[in-house]
Amino acid sequence: MDSATVIWNLASLFIIGxxxxxxxxxxxxxxxxxxxxxRTPMPLPGVxxxxxxxxxxxxxxxxxxxxxxxxxFKADKVLWTGAxxxxxxxxxxxxxxxxxxxxxxxxxxxxxxxxxLFFGYLFGAAALFLLWRRLALPRSLYISNLPDYFALALLxxxxxxxxxxxxxxxxxxxxxxxxxxxxxxxxxVAPPQHWLFLLHYGLVxxxxxxxxxxxxxxxxxxxxxxxxxxxxxxxxxxxxxxxPWDYPVx
Amino acid sequence: MAKFDETPILKDPxxxxxxSAPNLREHATAEVHCWPSxxxxxLAIDLPAERVPDWQEKMIAKFGxxxxxxxxxxxxMDICVRCGACTDKCQFFLGTGxxxxxxxxxxxxxxxxxxxxxxxxxxxxxQLNDAEDLDEAxxxxxxxxxxxxxxxxxxxxxCPYGIDTAEITMAAREIMASxxxxxxxxxxxxxxxxxxxxxxxxxxxAWIDNCEFLEDEMxxxxxxxxxxxxxxxxxxxxxxxxxADNFANVDTMIGxxxxxHTLGIRWTTSTYCDEGGNFGLFLNYYNLKKVNKRIxxxxxxxxxxxxxxxxxxxxxxxxxxxPTLNGPMDMFDPPYPYHISQYIVKILRxxxxxxxxxxxxxxxxxxxxxxxxxxxRAGQLLDEPREILRACANNFVEMPADTIREKTxxxxxxxxxxxxxxxxxxxxxxxxxxxxxxxxxxNYLATICAICxxxxxxxxxxxxxxxxxxxxxxxxxxxxxx
Numbered sequence: 001m002d003s004a005t006v007i008w009n010l011a012s013l014f015i016i017g018x019x020x021x022x023x024x025x026x027x028x029x030x031x032x033x034x035x036x037x038x039r040t041p042m043p044l045p046g047v048x049x050x051x052x053x054x055x056x057x058x059x060x061x062x063x064x065x066x067x068x069x070x071x072x073f074k075a076d077k078v079l080w081t082g083a084x085x086x087x088x089x090x091x092x093x094x095x096x097x098x099x100x101x102x103x104x105x106x107x108x109x110x111x112x113x114x115x116x117l118f119f120g121y122l123f124g125a126a127a128l129f130l131l132w133r134r135l136a137l138p139r140s141l142y143i144s145n146l147p148d149y150f151a152l153a154l155l156x157x158x159x160x161x162x163x164x165x166x167x168x169x170x171x172x173x174x175x176x177x178x179x180x181x182x183x184x185x186x187x188x189v190a191p192p193q194h195w196l197f198l199l200h201y202g203l204v205x206x207x208x209x210x211x212x213x214x215x216x217x218x219x220x221x222x223x224x225x226x227x228x229x230x231x232x233x234x235x236x237x238x239x240x241x242x243x244p245w246d247y248p249v250x
Numbered sequence: 251m252a253k254f255d256e257t258p259i260l261k262d263p264x265x266x267x268x269x270s271a272p273n274l275r276e277h278a279t280a281e282v283h284c285w286p287s288x289x290x291x292x293l294a295i296d297l298p299a300e301r302v303p304d305w306q307e308k309m310i311a312k313f314g315x316x317x318x319x320x321x322x323x324x325x326x327m328d329i330c331v332r333c334g335a336c337t338d339k340c341q342f343f344l345g346t347g348x349x350x351x352x353x354x355x356x357x358x359x360x361x362x363x364x365x366x367x368x369x370x371x372x373x374x375x376x377q378l379n380d381a382e383d384l385d386e387a388x389x390x391x392x393x394x395x396x397x398x399x400x401x402x403x404x405x406x407x408x409c410p411y412g413i414d415t416a417e418i419t420m421a422a423r424e425i426m427a428s429x430x431x432x433x434x435x436x437x438x439x440x441x442x443x444x445x446x447x448x449x450x451x452x453x454x455x456a457w458i459d460n461c462e463f464l465e466d467e468m469x470x471x472x473x474x475x476x477x478x479x480x481x482x483x484x485x486x487x488x489x490x491x492x493x494a495d496n497f498a499n500v501d502t503m504i505g506x507x508x509x510x511h512t513l514g515i516r517w518t519t520s521t522y523c524d525e526g527g528n529f530g531l532f533l534n535y536y537n538l539k540k541v542n543k544r545i546x547x548x549x550x551x552x553x554x555x556x557x558x559x560x561x562x563x564x565x566x567x568x569x570x571x572x573p574t575l576n577g578p579m580d581m582f583d584p585p586y587p588y589h590i591s592q593y594i595v596k597i598l599r600x601x602x603x604x605x606x607x608x609x610x611x612x613x614x615x616x617x618x619x620x621x622x623x624x625x626x627r628a629g630q631l632l633d634e635p636r637e638i639l640r641a642c643a644n645n646f647v648e649m650p651a652d653t654i655r656e657k658t659x660x661x662x663x664x665x666x667x668x669x670x671x672x673x674x675x676x677x678x679x680x681x682x683x684x685x686x687x688x689x690x691x692x693n694y695l696a697t698i699c700a701i702c703x704x705x706x707x708x709x710x711x712x713x714x715x716x717x718x719x720x721x722x723x724x725x726x727x728x729x730x731x732x
Contacts, residue, residue, distance in 0.1 A: 040321035044571050048406045049630040075335035075408035140334040142349045145380035213371050221329035226322045227412035232630050237580050240573040249540040
């Protein structure tokens, strides 16, 4: 073996190891966070009214929050437009990535192939808009911190490298799929030797590593927000909201 | 701390009753502080007399404890993305321009400390993660800005995750209190409750005196003996009003009396607990529970059938917590808790007041309704007061949609801020409400909160809005034919 092959083999091992480490950190990190939210009691009813009075109504309200961001719509229509497009595109792009993870590929994923690039560009545009807004509005600039810019830059970098690797410096799809399915089936093979793909993939691993320790937890964290996920309690005989750590006072 | 030489209060006019976001004026209210607590009050409410020497460790330990005890705090420390949707929603920012009064900036004061001590990134690389030590300067910022928040939750209505700054402010105040840092006004009021049974420090005999005085006054005015019973064992209803109703807002008290007189209901107040308001909400869980317990104890002592809460905003928030804090309430008649507005609406719908209301008695008023923050955003009382107003007044107008119902502005004096030394904050915070009232040219601003009734007349005077401020039930009292 020549030295280039040795180096590539070592790099492949490193990338495979890092992949498992990042995936593990992401899953365990999210589980620890979300189980932590779930196990922490809410001592007192704390819903923001007007609120639904039934459990199912509260569930409906949270689902609405997840899908259409009604509070943000009330607050700022321009920001809502940018943010909603950003998230819908993100969802569409993630969905399209199923083609790298599944065999056979679901029909719906294939159907969206003609518009996939559109979602990619729109996502990039929305990310740029959100960045512009942070910098251009004095109120947003005042509250933005380094992690805010980092998260946007990371997602923007992933989007940009992703578009390039799919439509410009194309990576050979079969290699990518072999690599990803190998990882998933615990029979890892070497990644495609394609520097742009490796950049894209490396940024994704960085995102996975960063996610559980960052504000990106807002994805899913919303489900645990007591001001939204509780119904307004109408106390009845024999039924009350109990604080598990309550103590007596004199 | 940087000096700010201009007045903290912004004078820019509103357009169509709505204030737009002002330019940023950093540190505009950095020097407006509440007076610190007195040792005797702190000791009376089971808190350290003064700031403890190891305050930093104490506060961090308390912070950790609350993170494990309160999921709202835990979640809200993590999930804010600083999108900025809330930045132009707080009345204290709109009135002052101080960006530290952005709800998000206020909460970030706490998040910076959270990240420093409770997240791996903040522990290892504080600068990269916007994490800061809980040092003297940070404590000063906490003390200043967490006592410039009225816990009104307006920001929560506009936050895509419903992040409730009230929960964060409450936690920050509880953490500070545990280390002996609190304000004079809030601690003094809680201490007064334990001493006299109410926030104003009215002794029981004076309460009884006031009630007898009202009975005489009413007899002179109406020729009838309208009762204001006190400590009537076995009454049907224990009314828990804010104590100010029997002191500053007697017209509200008269409204209660006239209503129960018309209905022929046996009601009473209690000298053990003649206060619905609960300043424990603005301080810590222990005192919240202890103040709240007095209501249940009073109701048991007097063996009443049910408890009705009077016109008071944070009393109603406390009322909603009562079954949890000191329940179960199964020995009383449901619903519990029961608000006077809900009670009146039930009576109105039953027809018991048909023919007994003369709406024209309020014809000289152009009435509008100010939703108190706690009844609207914590207590689901949005339609009831409006139904009552429409039933007893002919001229009822609504203020602009962005300033009412769940989007209502705080009066500027809630959450333990109704104290004279922070008058600039109070007047600035009341500005959005004053502008909305001015826009609809109402001459009667009805509300169901004693704090609002104390704060808003001063706000209206300051912003030159000629409006009388009073209770909803006061108008009903005017209209009742007796």
